Amino acid sequence: MLRLILFILILLILDFYTFQAFKVTFKSQIVTYIFTFLSLVVLGNFFYQIFTFDRSNGIQFQFSLALILLVLFYVPKIFIAVTLLGEDIFRFFSYGLENDVRTSIEGGTTLGGRRKFISQIALGLAALPFASILYGVFRGKYNYKVLKYTLHFDDLPKAFDGYKLTQISDIHSGSFDNVEKVKYAVDLINEQQSDVILFTGDIVNNRAEELVPYKDVFGKLKAKDGMYSVLGNHDYGDYVAWESEEVKKQNLEDLKVLQKDIGFDVLLNESRYLEKEGERIALVGVENWGAGGFKTAGDLKKASSVIDKDDFKILMSHDPSHWEKKVIQDDYHYHLTLSGHTHGMQFGIEIPGWFKWSPVKWRYKYWAGIYEELGQYINVNRGFGYLAFPGRVGIWPEITVIELKKGSDNA
Known part of the structure; x- marks a missing residue:
């Protein structure tokens, strides 16, 4: 009050x-x-x-x-x-x-x-x-920007030197009102020709049916080493008064099936290996883990149970508070974490390379872009779609392309 x-x-x-x-x-x-x-x-x-x-x-x-x-x-x-x-x-x-x-x-x-x-x-x-x-x-809500980063790691397997990944996040398909703009963004993603596409959660606002009109559109996404996804807080249907718990569970199962039909391998506290020329890196995906009342279904230990501690690791976790509260202190050392969730509040001021500000910084310490702590990186994607406020002011929808390089960036 x-x-x-x-x-x-x-x-x-x-x-x-x-x-x-x-x-x-x-x-x-x-x-x-x-x-x-x-x-x-x-x-x-x-x-x-x-x-x-x-x-x-x-x-x-x-x-x-x-x-x-x-x-x-x-x-x-x-x-x-x-x-x-x-x-x-x-x-x-x-x-x-x-x-x-x-x-x-x-x-x-x-x-x-x-x-x-x-x-x-x-x-x-x-x-x-x-x-x-x-x-x-x-116009701003479809003003897609491709943001490119190069990250250097001394212990990156040599075969993955120059490996490119594209990250998208927070599609929120139930909010879209222009399918042609979404098709344009999908083409833009494919134009990056990354080795792998990684989606970090919130593909719908609440219901699986929201994704159905865009299933074929996102089904055109392509990457030679595959596409992987995790769940965000909105994907569980927690914000809907369902007829029964069974209907809610079925909605989640339908959503998983739709993502698989699109071509995503949905990681539910699981891991996969990406292999190249006899070497490999571990891709770890957790369910949503969020601070401040958001669902904490993510289980980092379970997701990493079948990989080696010394593996080079990329973690997909929807909410960046997970990285802050749990990941960076974990002794497994997750080289790169990919998150979303904040949307950059869809409102702020950015001068690329110089300045960025949004009111969301008062809620999330890590809210947009690349951060480094304890020799580990996180990228917080500003989101592909939008929610509640049907627009974006200064914080544009983002397609992230990250190139992994072996060695020091001073080399």
Whole structure:
């Protein structure tokens, strides 16, 4: 309840500053009041959808629309509020509270003119995220990016020097609304001509039937050394009120069959060897293991029970919190872990090679891209699809290509 009150308070503060910006900038009060009315409608609709939302029925269009409108209306207001708050702080220290009040009473124009100028700047700044969000909803969710990395390992078997793998994650097929865009992405994956394709979970939102319209599309994925997958938290159907436990179990079995029909070897706390020229690397796949209330079906010991401790190992584990909490401290030393789950929150700012930020960093320490700890690497894929918010702003859908190289990267 405290979080809800704080959330509402923040929204009201944003509305307060936005109202000021509109009132000062526009001569006609009609514009100000129309915008304020629309904001209240958006806010009211959002809370209505929140309080009537039944997750067991999946994410409905009405909820997604309410979320789009909330983000579209209120994220830009953050820019307005921060700008005007900065002006208020400046006014306080520059003029003093007493002088500020006196100027207002006497009808001085200096402060008013400056306020209008600052308000115009604030509205101009707000237009940037507004346009970005619109782009993210209509185009960004299919703005696929191929991100390429080269990782060096001294103990990589020589035969695998230059070995390429493609990772995809978080397809969430139940969210798609454009099959042609998905076909384009599948072609893009195949164009990488990687030796193996690895999928790290959440192929659906809730139900196996979501994958059926895209079965043939993903069935066109090809890799000479095969395709492997693991389950993510959404694949188990835990967020649906099923008729019975048997129906829920059957849904999971149907999902496994569909993945196999596509061509994936589904690893359920299991391992496989990838072999080349008489040498091999171990591919380990665990079921979902997540911190903070997510399913913990992953069993790392069981999955690695038939491989050797000294093998070069690639681990597929949907949730990066597994790597943080369990994997990097394991004495088996997993050279490379592949995860997804975070989506990069589908919202953030990235300048490749320079800067990346998303609010999801406050929830996950490892949330997007390559990280190294204790001589082990993880790649957290930003996701292929999208969930809840039907768009991506600054954090684009990702196809990861990783090339393994033997030796030091300084060689």
